[in-house]
Amino acid sequence: MTDWGFPFGRLTLDAIPLSDIVTAHGRTELLSGITGSAAAGAAVLGALVALVIVTWKGWWKPLWSDWLTSVDHKKIGIMYIVFSFVMLARALAEAFVMRMQQVVGHDGGGIVMPEHFAQLFSTHGTIMIFFMAMPFLTGMINYVMPLQIGARDVAFPVLNSVSLMLTVAGGIILMVSLVLEPFSTGGWSGYPPYTEAAFNPGAGPDYWIWAVTLSSLGTTFTGINFAVTIYKKRCPGMTLMRMPLFTWTALCTSILMIFAMPPLTIATALLALDRYLDFHLFTNGGGGNMMNYANLFWLFGHPEVYILILPAFGVWSEVFSTFSGKTLYGYTALVIATMAIAVLSFTVWVHHFFTMGQSANLNAAFGIATMLIGVPTGVKIYDWMLTMYRGRVRISVPMLYALAFLFLFTIGGLSGILLANPTIDYQTHNTLFLVAHFHNMLIPGLLFGMIAGYTMWFPKAFGFRLDEKWGYRAAWCWIFGFMGAFFPLYALGLMGMPRRMADYFTGAWLPWTVVALAGAGLIVLAFTFLLVQLRVSVRDRARLAVPVGDPWDGRSLEWGLPAPPPEWNFPALPRVEGRDAFATLKMTGEDLGPPDDGYEDIRMPKNAVLGPVIGALGTGLAFALTWYLWWLALPLAALVPVVLIAQGFRRDTEKVIPAHEVRETWRAFRALAARTPRVSRRAEYTRDNRGHAIPMPQEAAE
Amino acid sequence: MSATQTRHPGLNLGSNHQSADDRAETEVFGFWVFMMSDAILFGLLMATYVVMRPNTNGGPGPHDLFELKSIFIETMLLLASSVAIGFSHLALKHEDRPTKMVIWLVVAMALALAFVGFEIHDFLKMAGKGGVPQASGFLSAFFALVPLHGLHVSAACLWGLAILGQLARYGLDDGVKVSMVRLAVLWHFLDLVWIGIFSLVYIGGLA
Numbered sequence: 001m002t003d004w005g006f007p008f009g010r011l012t013l014d015a016i017p018l019s020d021i022v023t024a025h026g027r028t029e030l031l032s033g034i035t036g037s038a039a040a041g042a043a044v045l046g047a048l049v050a051l052v053i054v055t056w057k058g059w060w061k062p063l064w065s066d067w068l069t070s071v072d073h074k075k076i077g078i079m080y081i082v083f084s085f086v087m088l089a090r091a092l093a094e095a096f097v098m099r100m101q102q103v104v105g106h107d108g109g110g111i112v113m114p115e116h117f118a119q120l121f122s123t124h125g126t127i128m129i130f131f132m133a134m135p136f137l138t139g140m141i142n143y144v145m146p147l148q149i150g151a152r153d154v155a156f157p158v159l160n161s162v163s164l165m166l167t168v169a170g171g172i173i174l175m176v177s178l179v180l181e182p183f184s185t186g187g188w189s190g191y192p193p194y195t196e197a198a199f200n201p202g203a204g205p206d207y208w209i210w211a212v213t214l215s216s217l218g219t220t221f222t223g224i225n226f227a228v229t230i231y232k233k234r235c236p237g238m239t240l241m242r243m244p245l246f247t248w249t250a251l252c253t254s255i256l257m258i259f260a261m262p263p264l265t266i267a268t269a270l271l272a273l274d275r276y277l278d279f280h281l282f283t284n285g286g287g288g289n290m291m292n293y294a295n296l297f298w299l300f301g302h303p304e305v306y307i308l309i310l311p312a313f314g315v316w317s318e319v320f321s322t323f324s325g326k327t328l329y330g331y332t333a334l335v336i337a338t339m340a341i342a343v344l345s346f347t348v349w350v351h352h353f354f355t356m357g358q359s360a361n362l363n364a365a366f367g368i369a370t371m372l373i374g375v376p377t378g379v380k381i382y383d384w385m386l387t388m389y390r391g392r393v394r395i396s397v398p399m400l401y402a403l404a405f406l407f408l409f410t411i412g413g414l415s416g417i418l419l420a421n422p423t424i425d426y427q428t429h430n431t432l433f434l435v436a437h438f439h440n441m442l443i444p445g446l447l448f449g450m451i452a453g454y455t456m457w458f459p460k461a462f463g464f465r466l467d468e469k470w471g472y473r474a475a476w477c478w479i480f481g482f483m484g485a486f487f488p489l490y491a492l493g494l495m496g497m498p499r500r501m502a503d504y505f506t507g508a509w510l511p512w513t514v515v516a517l518a519g520a521g522l523i524v525l526a527f528t529f530l531l532v533q534l535r536v537s538v539r540d541r542a543r544l545a546v547p548v549g550d551p552w553d554g555r556s557l558e559w560g561l562p563a564p565p566p567e568w569n570f571p572a573l574p575r576v577e578g579r580d581a582f583a584t585l586k587m588t589g590e591d592l593g594p595p596d597d598g599y600e601d602i603r604m605p606k607n608a609v610l611g612p613v614i615g616a617l618g619t620g621l622a623f624a625l626t627w628y629l630w631w632l633a634l635p636l637a638a639l640v641p642v643v644l645i646a647q648g649f650r651r652d653t654e655k656v657i658p659a660h661e662v663r664e665t666w667r668a669f670r671a672l673a674a675r676t677p678r679v680s681r682r683a684e685y686t687r688d689n690r691g692h693a694i695p696m697p698q699e700a701a702e
Numbered sequence: 703m704s705a706t707q708t709r710h711p712g713l714n715l716g717s718n719h720q721s722a723d724d725r726a727e728t729e730v731f732g733f734w735v736f737m738m739s740d741a742i743l744f745g746l747l748m749a750t751y752v753v754m755r756p757n758t759n760g761g762p763g764p765h766d767l768f769e770l771k772s773i774f775i776e777t778m779l780l781l782a783s784s785v786a787i788g789f790s791h792l793a794l795k796h797e798d799r800p801t802k803m804v805i806w807l808v809v810a811m812a813l814a815l816a817f818v819g820f821e822i823h824d825f826l827k828m829a830g831k832g833g834v835p836q837a838s839g840f841l842s843a844f845f846a847l848v849p850l851h852g853l854h855v856s857a858a859c860l861w862g863l864a865i866l867g868q869l870a871r872y873g874l875d876d877g878v879k880v881s882m883v884r885l886a887v888l889w890h891f892l893d894l895v896w897i898g899i900f901s902l903v904y905i906g907g908l909a
């Protein structure tokens with residue numbers, strides 16, 4: 001052990017994408033090198049521009065003390081979502097390149113080499129799941145859930161910041177892998193023995209292992225944090241069966257995180273042992289058994305898809321009831337269905353490898369279990385439809401997504417029921433049929449849900465609505481773009497086109513891939529429209545302002561707070577008398593009034609540097625381990641316990657917000673509300689909507 | 703929160719320590735949840751071990767490598783250290799001064815370190831007989847599981863040291879009290895995990 005890997009470990013000039021251009025033979029290799037270099041260039045340029053802007057504007061200090069070290073759940077939530085938007089941009093670009101390749105790559109050749117294509121689907125999948133979807137929903141829960149249960153923060157605010165920074169660390173590792181290649185070619189699931197050192201000795205799988213491990217640790221802590229918050233931090237009167245449905249889904253997702261992330265941590269850690277220390281857990285020889293990996297990974301992987309979809313179901317529940325002006329239909333049924341899905345999600349993992357050699361009886365059992373999940377999900381769909389029934393439905397932007405969701409998600413669900421039948425799965429597994437199925441769940445279900453939630457809660461977080469015109473444009477492009485990009489994949493799958501394939505010689509596939517490319521183009525447009533919408537809304541924020549904080553005639557507690565809410569959320573912990581807490585208050589003409597027993601000093605957690613420090617250590621450690629920089633890895637690893645122990649010695653962790661400050665802020669808000677006219681739902685999308693709603697029953701009575 | 707309200711069962715601080723007990727309400731509950739997640743971790747590694755046990759790859763198997771005598775000593779050491787941490791916790795709850803708590807904590811740490819020492823000795827002895835993780839799937843699974851437990855025990859000792867440091871610096875404040883409760887939870891948890899390892903890995907391996 002004299003080789004400390006000083007200074008560069010196994011990092012050589014080959015790692016820079018430009019070297020692919022220099023060494024290229026032939027057109028495809030050259031184009032592939034150019035594509036890779038352009039992506040790396042964009043990443044470097046993006047980072048540089050960000051640095052320059054922050055320096056230019058003198059934002060380093062506010063960035064550090066108002067954001068990075070902040071432990072305020074609202075700011076952490078916003079940071080999560082910003083991060084996930086950045087990662088979404090990259091993963092979308094990669095998806096577009098892949099769709100392009102499958103058009104120009106028919107008859108061989110194309111714009112990316114097979115190796116490069118493999119990196120694209122691996123990073124695309126890994127990013128979309130771990131660094132887009134997970135941060136998006138975690139950010140959404142972070143922002144909304146404590147407000148909905150009448151809490152001032154999550155149970156462990158510093159841990160919350162650590163979770164964020166661990167996730168970001170994983171994302172940084174993925175971005176670094178663009179510039180110092182290669183990333184893994186093993187897909188988002190990283191199956192050994194292909195990812196073992198024997199077949200893949202390079203840095204790729206190691207990047208993947210550490211990025212995913214960082215994210216899974218962060219997510220485990222998030223799950224613990226949210227679950228404890230919901231169990232212990234609800235305000236008086238907020239019994240479990242009075243919680244808004246979004247909070248219920250947050251609880252179920254947290255429980256799934258607590259139990260489903262450890263299998264992933266184990267899977268990646270054991271794979272690392274195989275690769276770094278020559279263990280024989282999943283190897284071909286030496287008594288290893290890759291089925292261990294398949295089981296561990298999908299023991300995580302299937303609950304994971306419900307971690308992803310349940311919070312979106314929560315958003316849908318809020319959207320349907322808010323924009324129908326009605327209480328949620330079948331609240332109890334929805335709670336039970338959510339819990340049922342959470343439990344069942346642990347009983348179906350084998351459906352991800354029906355073809356890997358277990359007995360037909362076992363497959364049948366898991367197939368039936370899988371189909372069972374359709375039952376609670378169906379209950380939900382009916383509950384949402386019945387929520388609209390006889391409501392005053394407004395086709396707002398979130399509602400447009402919701403309606404598209406109802407149709408498209410059902411189609412995706414039906415294709416899932418088909419796949420749950422092992423005999424059919426034998427025909428379709430590993431084809432684009434499967435890719436169509438899971439995108440059909442993930443995009444209309446999860447991603448539309450997140451965008452709908454973003455549209456609905458944005459005014460709460462920033463004090464102004466998102467411009468509706470661009471909102472509709474983006475929504476229509478998402479909807480039709482999705483259909484264009486993925487419905488052809490069902491056909492291609494049935495025609496036998498395998499997934500993860502860079503080029504092919506079957507002419508009949510070409511027309512369908514062209515349609516899919518057009519759809520992907522529309523999706524890129526949709527994403528661009530979201531960015532335009534943000535830009536336009538910031539510009540027109542005076543026209544769109546909703547300072548009173550209730551632009552949609554909302555039903556749960558968060559809508560009773562100013563937009564944006566003060567750091568301490570509630571001047572006094574509210575007392576809840578029933579479901580739809582804020583809607584009930586509004587009807588009695590109360591709103592969230594002044595606290596009964598006067599204002600008191602509020603204790604809030606102080607900023608903490610632990611999160612950014614752990615994030616930096618995690619990033620450095622992952623990088624050092626990937627490139628065999630042992631001289632760096634060792635001290636960084638040793639610093640982790642030191643930092644944790646130092647955190648234990650912190651005592652001065654709270655600050656006091658004096659009662660008079662709380663009183664003044666709150667009185668100013670109530671005065672503003674009193675002089676702002678209430679608006680009816682007809683005026684929802686006009687500049688008259690300042691966030692002071694006439695409650696729907698009153699409006700209907702008039 | 704009133705003192706009469708039911709708290710989490712088992713380890714708690716009682717109403718003598720009102721403010722610390724209020725904090726423990728959330729923090730210790732959170733730690734229990736963390737332990738649940740950790741239990742999954744160990745459970746899966748145990749399951750992996752059970753699956754891998756036959757895969758000795760022509761190398762040494764359980765009968766060649768495991769010695770019940772030293773496993774028995776280790777078990778006794780760890781159980782005794784759990785008893786000691788229990789006394790330490792009782793002292794925290796009922797005594798005004800931290801002296802007894804510290805003494806029992808130090809005893810628990812000493813016993814746990816002795817456990818780790820014996821364990822390392824075992825591993826070295828196994829390695830001498832060709833029982834290294836690279837030799838077979840069986841040994842890989844063994845070395846993924848058992849040293850992880852030892853690592854947890856060592857980390858718990860380090861945490862104990864850190865708590866003693868905090869005690870020296872700040873006296874017996876709420877932070878120290880709540881940390882002690884969590885440490886005790888971890889300690890007993892690791893004991894339980896060891897029982898699992900003892901029965902599944904060692905007894906099961908030799909059976």
Ligand code: HEM
Binds near residue numbers: 126129133439485523
């Ligand atoms: C929005 C537009 C999207 C497009 C155009 C797109 C396109 C693609 C393409 C072309 C592939 C490779 C298919 C193949 O193997 O041949 C793929 C794989 C994948 N996508 Fe997407 N995708 C999109 C969104 C998403 C989203 C939102 C998620 C998850 C939240 C996601 C998760 C995945 C995963 C997990 C894979 C599998 C990667 C692997 O094979 O290991 N995608 N996608």
Ligand SMILES: [Cu+2]
Binds near residue numbers: 305348351
């Ligand atoms: Cu599944």
